[in-house]
Amino acid sequence: MALDVGVIGVGMIGQEHVRRLDGGPGGSRVVAVADADAGRAATVAGRLPAAKALPSGEDVIASDAVDAVVVTSWGPTHEPYVLACIAAGKPVFCEKPLATTQQACRRIVDAEVAAGRRLVQVGFNRRFDPAHRALKQAVDDGTIGAPLLVHCAHRNASVPQHYTRDMSIADTAIHEMDQLRWLFGQEITAAQVFTPRRSSRGGELQDPLLVLFEMADGVLADVEVSVNVHYGYEIRCEVSGESGTVELAEPAPVRVRREGTVAGLVPADWRERFTLSYDVELREWVDTVVAARPPGGPSAWDGYAAQVVSDAALQSLHAGGRVAVELPERPGLYR
Template sequence: MSLRIGVIGTGKIGQDHIRRITYSLQGAEIVAVTDVNSELAERVVKEENLNAQVYNSGHEVIKADHVEAIIVTSWGPTHEEFVLASISAEKYVFCEKPLATTAEGCKKIVEAEEEYGKPLTQVGFMRRFDRSYRQLKKVVDDGKIGETLMVHCAHRAPEAPGFSGDMALTDSLVHEMDVLRWLLDDDYVSAQVLLPKRTRFAAEGLQDPHVVLLETKKGIRISVESFVNCQYGYDIQCQVVGETGTANLPEPASVAIRSDAKLSNDILVDWKERFIDSYDVELQEWIYSTIKGEVSGPTAWDGYVVAVTADACVEAKNSRNIEPILIPKRPDFYSKSHVLYY
C-alpha cells in the first residue's frame, strides 16, 4: 500500500520532504502540491518528476478525494488553518513547527481532535527521531546513571538571519522544550530567563544569548543556553546529571585530524546537516504509522505544551521573575492506546 500525500507549501523544507519521500523513503507518494507561489509549485513538480497535481490552495489539496494524508510546510501563521481543515476532512496531517502561532490556536487543534475522537496530527519536532537523542534517552530510561537530578543544554547556531524579538525562544528553543519533556518523561512547572551580556553579532533589537532555567514536576532543574549568533558552528549539547553518573548527547561523527601539532574535529555549521537523518526517520515512521491509523510522534498536545512553555519563557524574560508554566493534565484522550511513544 502506498500512502497518497498532499503537500501544502513547496518552499525549502517542503521541497526537502518531497524529495526524501519520493527518492529515499518507502510506502508513500506525492500526489498533490500547492504553494502561494504557483510557479514554484509547478517547477517543483516538473524538476522532481512528480506524478502530482498542482492545486490553487491548501484547502483544495485537503479536500481532494485521492489525497489520503497531508504535510503542512507552509508559512507558520497558516498552519493552524490547514491542520484544522485536515482534521475536519478526517485526514492524518504532519505539520512542521509551529503547530500554531499561539497557545490558544494549538488548544483549538487539540479540541478538534478530541471532538473527532482520535489523534490525527503529528508535529515536526525532529529531535525525538535523532539517533543520538534516542541513545541518550535509553541510558536515562534504563537507569544507568540513577535518578535524573539536573540537565545542562546548549543550543548554539553560527548566525540567525531574520531573527528579531523573542524568536530565539519561540522559534529555536522550542526544540529543547519538546525533546527534554520526551527525554525525561516529565512536564515543566516554572521558567526563568537570564539575559547575559549581549553579543555584538546580534541584529538590532535581538537579545542574544539567553539562559533559560526550567523546573519540572519531578523537581529536575534544567539550564539551557540559547546562543544563535555564536559564529563558530551549529552546536547542540545536552548533559544529563544523575545520582550515580552523567550522560552526554553523543557528538556528530567527524574525522579526527592530527596535523601541524594539533588534534582537531570539524564542527557542523548547518542545522539541516546535523539532523538530516532524523528527518528521514521521522517521516518514514509517520508514513508507516499513518498507514496503520496511528500517530507515532509528537502530537497536537505536545505542540500545545510547547506553545504554553514558550509563552511562559517570554513572560519570564520580560518580567525578570520566575514565572509558572501552567500545563493542564494531559487528557486521557492522548493515551498510549492511540499514540505510539518511542
C-alpha cells in the first residue's frame, strides 16, 4: 500500500524530507503540508501532484487523508504536534529535538506508554549512515576488543548569527549524545564541559567546546564541538579498544595529487555529508509504518534520554564541574 504523509514545517529540512517522501520509498507521497509561513506552504504544495496546503499542523494531523506525519517545524512546537499524533493514533517522525525540555520529552514518553504502542521516531540520522553503522558493527563484533575511549569531533564551517553558546550543546553535540548511547547500547552517566581558548573566528561565541562523557561501563568519550572552522563540515569518531581502534573513514569521495600536494574534498554542510543517511532513515521509517511494525529507529525514550544528557551538559557549561546524568527506569515499552 502507498503511504500518504503529512508534513508540518516546510523550511530547509522539511523540504529535504518532502523531496524524499513524495514518490519515494514504498510508494509514499506527500498529501498535506503546513507551515507558519502560509505562502511557503502553498508554494511547496504547488510543486507536488497530490498535496494540499492546510492552515495548521493540527489540520494536517486531523486530516483523514493523512496516514502518518512528519514534524519538521520549530523545536518548541514539537511537543504539541507529537502528542496530537499519539492521541490520533498516527505514526509520527519527529526531527530532533523530540522537544526542547526534558519535561516535555517525558510527557511524550508518558503519552506513548499510556497509548500502549510505539508511534514516535526521532530524527537522529547518524544511526542510518552507512559509515556509522559499520563503526558500530566493528564495536559489536569485538574487532577491537573491549572499548576504552572514544574521540569525536563535530565541526561546522560556520553558523548563523543567532547561534548561541547553548546551541553548541543542545543543537550540535546532542547528535553525539545519541550516537554514543546507540554505539554502546548503554546510557551516559555524567557530562563535563571544558572551555578552551576561544577562536577569534567565532566572535563573542565561546567556540570551541570540549565535552567529556562517562558511559555506564566506564568508557570515556570526548567530543570537540567547533562551529567556525571555515574549511567545511566534518564529523569524526574513533573508538580505542583493548586490541585496536576503529574510526570513521575520510568522507572525501576523491583524493587529488598535484603540484606536490594531496587533497580531498570536504563536505560543505550536513546535507552533503549525510545525504545517504537521510535516504535510508526515511525509507526504513516508511517501511515500518506500511508494515504496521513499531519504528526501528530512535524512540521517544531516546529523544528523552538525549535531552536529559543535554541538560546535564548545559548545567556543566554554565556552572562548571562534572554533572551526573539521572534517568528514571526505562519503561517496558522501550526495552
